[in-house]
Amino acid sequence: MDNDGLLERSFSSARSLIGLQLVSRIFTFVLNQGLVRLASPQAYGTVAVQFELLINTILFLSREGVRNSLLRVWPQQGDAGNDSKRAQQLAQCSNLATVPAMVGIPVTLLALMAYGYAASEDARSQPFFRIAMFIYAVAAVIELCSEPMHNRAMGEARTSVRVRAEGLGILSKTALTYLALLLDRHLGEQKFTLVAFALGQVTYSLVIFIIYLVDMPDLRFLPVRLSQASSPSFVAGRYRLLANFFDLNAFYLSMTMTLQSFVKHFLTEGDKFLVSYWSPLRDQGGYAIAVNYGSLIARVVFQPIEEICRVYFSRVLSFARGPTRGSSNDMSAARSALKQASDALSTLLSIQIVLSILAVTFGSLYLPIVMQILLPRRYLTTSAPQVLFAWVWYIPFLSVNGGLEAFHSSTASPDDLREQSWWMFGYSGLYILAAISFHELGLGDASLVYANIVNLSARILFTMAFTFRYFKKHTNSVPFGVSDIFPGWRFLGTVVVSYAVISVNEKKQHIVELSRSRALFSVPVLLHILMGGSMGLACVAVWWLTIGRRVVAKLKAKTA
Template structure:
C-alpha cells in the first residue's frame, strides 16, 4: 500500500488501544460479575485449563503464518499470501486432535461432578478454534464480548452447569466472529469496486472512506479463498514457507514462555484449582496494561520495523533516513512503555487492595493472597513493557539464520523458566510464578538489548537511551509511592474513596512532571494529530 508506514502503524496502534479499552470495559464488568457468582474451582477449570487449550491452539496455528506474511508487504504476491494463510486451518485441525487428547486423557482429571462438562468444554474449544481460524482469514473484541455475555446468560438460567455455559458461549461467539468478518468483506469489496469505477470516469471524484484503499488487491470476495486469485507463480512462496517454519519453532517456545505458569499449573499439582483461579484473576487484572496498551504498540511497532529495516542487510548500508527514523521511533517507544510501567509499579503497591476489593468484593481479598500477587505483578509489568518493544524490534529485523539461532536460545529460556517456575512455586506458592516470569523476561531483555546495541554500534544513533527516565520524574515517583502507601495505612480504613482521591492527585502530579520533561514528544504528537485532523477536514 502507498500509505505512509509510520502513520499507518500509529493509527493502527491508536485504534487497537481505543477499541480494546472500549470493549474490554464491558467484559471487565461482566467478568467481575462472574467472579462473584461462580465458584473459584470452576473458574480455575475454565480460565486456566480450557482457555490455555484455546490459546495454545490459536497461537501455534496462526501466529507463525501471519508473522511471516507481514514481511515485505510492498512486493508481495497476494495469491501466494492467501494460500499461505489458509494453511492455518488444516494446521489448527491437526493441533486440535493432539491437544484435546492430552487435555482429556493425560492431564490431572477434574472432580467427577465436572468431568463430563470439562470434556464437552475441550471439544467446544477445539471446534471454536477451527471456526475462528476460518473467520480470521477473511473482530476479536466482538468475540470476547459476545462470549462473556452468552456465558453470563446461561449461568443465570442453568447455574448448576457453568462449564456447559462456557462451552456454548465458546462456539456461538466464534460463529458470530466468523460471520462478522465475512459480512464485512461481502459489503466492502463491491463498494470498493464501485469507487474504482467512479475514479476511472471522474478524476476529481469525491473522497470518502474508500479513497485511500483503491489499491486493495482483491476485487471479489471469492478471491479471499485459496487457489482462486490469478497467480502466474508457484502456489506458495518458498521464502514465506521457510520464514513460517522459523516462526513456528519460535512460536512454540514463545507460547511456553507466555503461558508457562498455566502449563506448570496444568501438568503438575502444585496449586489447587481454587489457587489457580485466584492467580489467574490477578494475572489477568495485572496484565490489563499489557492487553490494552503494550500489545497494540508491540504489534504496530513490529509491522513498522519490518517495513523500515531490511532483515538481510546491515544498517550502515540501508537508507539512512529510514534508519534514523526507526531509531527515533524505537527510542520514543522505549520511553513511553518504561514510563507506563514505572507508574504502574509505584501506584500498584498502595492500590492493589482497593482495586481488587472494588472488582471482586470481600471474597477476593479476604485471605490477602490476591493482594500480594497483584503487588508483585506490578513489578513484572515494567519488564513486560520493555521486553515487548525491544523483542518486537528484534523479531522484525532478524534474518532467517538469526531467528533460527534465537529459537535455540528460546528453548533454553523455556526449559529454565519451567524449571524455575516449579521450584519457586514450591517454595513461595503462586508468587513463585511471578518471580519466575521476572527472571525469564530479564534474560530476554538482556538478549534484545545486546542485539540492538550491536546493530546500532556502527551508527550515530542510540535508541536505547529511551529506557532511561528523567531524574525529576523518578523523584516524583518515589515521593508519590511514599505518600500513597501512607494513605493506605492511615486513610483506607476511614474511606476508600479518600484514599483513591489522594492517589489521583499524586497521579496527576506525576503525569504533569513527565509531560514537562517530554514537551518535544508531546508537541510532535500534537502536530501529528492536527495534521491528521486537517487532512480529514480537507477530505470533507
C-alpha cells in the same frame, strides 16, 4: 512508500486497537464481576486456566508463524513494481494465509487427545466437562478459518475491520456467557457452568468469522495453484510442488517462526502449565482471576502497541533488508527508514518505562483497596491476592519486552530466528528453575509471576543486544542511549516523594485495616484515594514539563 505516512497510519491503528481493547474491556470487566460471582473458583479455574490453555495452544501453534511472516511480505499499494508482479505476490500471500486452518485441524485433534489424557480427576469429574472441552476445540477451528481474512486485513492495514470483528466478538462472548450462567443459576443445580463458558467462546469465534466474511466475501480458504511458479525452474521434488503454491522464502520463514513458536508458547503459557500441575482447582481459579485483572493494562495498552509495532517495523525497515548497495536514492531511503525506526523505538520505550514506573508505584500502594472491590470474598482466601501483588512488578518487564520483541520479530533473518530458538530453550530452563525455586521458598502461585520476571529479563537482554547489533550493522551507530529512554531525575524525585507521602498516610490512617473491613467509603479511605490521584497527576505534570512535550513534538513532526 511514504514512511511518515506509514507512521501516522500506525499510530491511527494503535489508537483504534487501544480503543477496541478499552471499550471491550470496560464492558467485559463489568460483566466479569458478575461471572466470577456466578462461577465457583473450581469451575473458573478449569475454564480460565485449562480450557484457555487448550485453545491458546491450538491457535498459537497453528497461526503465529504465518501471521508474523505475512506481515513482512504482504504487498502494499505503494510498493514499486508492475501490477503483474504485485498480483503474483498477493496470490502467494493469500495461499500462505490459508495454511493455519489446514494445520489447525490435526493440531486440534492432538491437543484434544493430550489434554483429555492429562486433565486431573477433579477437572474431569465436573458436569459436562468433555462436551465443554469439545466445544472449545470447535471454537478454535472456526477462529482459524478466519485467518485468511485476518491476515489480509492486517496486511492491508484495514484496522477498522478487525476492530469491528473482535470488538463485537468479545462483547457477544461475555454477554452470552453471563446470560447462560444466570439461566444455569436460575435452574438451581449449576451443572452447566463449563458449557456456558464454552458457548461464549464459540460465539466469539462465529461472530469474528461472520463479520470478516461479510467484509471480504471474495476470499478463498484453500490454496490454489499459481499461474506461474514462484521459484526458479531448478527447484526440484517436493519443493517444486510447494513453489506452485507459495513463495518459498516466505513459506520457509513462516515454518521457521512456527517451529520457534513451540518454545515461545511454553514461555508465554508456562504459568498455566505449571499452575494446572501443582495447584488445586480452587487456587487455579484464584490465580486465573488475578492474572485476568493484573493483565488488564497489558491487554488494553501493551498488546495493541506491540501488534502495531510489528506492522510498522516490518514495513518501514523493508528498505534496509538485503544488500545496501544501490542508487543513492535507495541508500538515502534506507538511512531515513532506519533513523525513523530508531526514533520510534526509543520513544516507545521511553513512554513504556514512564507508565511502568507509575503503575508500580501507585499500583503497589493502592492494590489493597482495589482488591476489596475486585475480588469476591471467596476469592480472597485463594492465591489471588498474592498473585495480584506480584503482577504489579511484572508489568514493567512485560511492557518493555513487548516493544523489543516486536522489533526483533519484524527484522530478524532466519539465522537470527534460529539463534533465538536456541536461546529460548535456555529461557525455558531458566523459567522452570526459577519457578521451582520460588515455589520452594513458599511464594505459592505467585512464584510463577516472579519466574516470568526472571524469564522476561533474560529475553529483554537478548532483544536489546540484537537491536543494538542491527543498528550498528546498518548505520554504524547505536539507536539510542540511556538518557533517551529513561526519565529525568525530576520525574523520579517526584515519584519517590509521592510514594513516601502516601505510605506515611496509609500507616497513619490505618488504610489497609479499613479496606479489609470493607469501610471503602469512609472519609480516611476517600481522602487517601484523593491524595493518590493528586500525586499521580503531579508526577504526570512533571514528566510532561520536563520530557513529555519533547516526545510528543517529535512524534508530531514525524507524522506531519
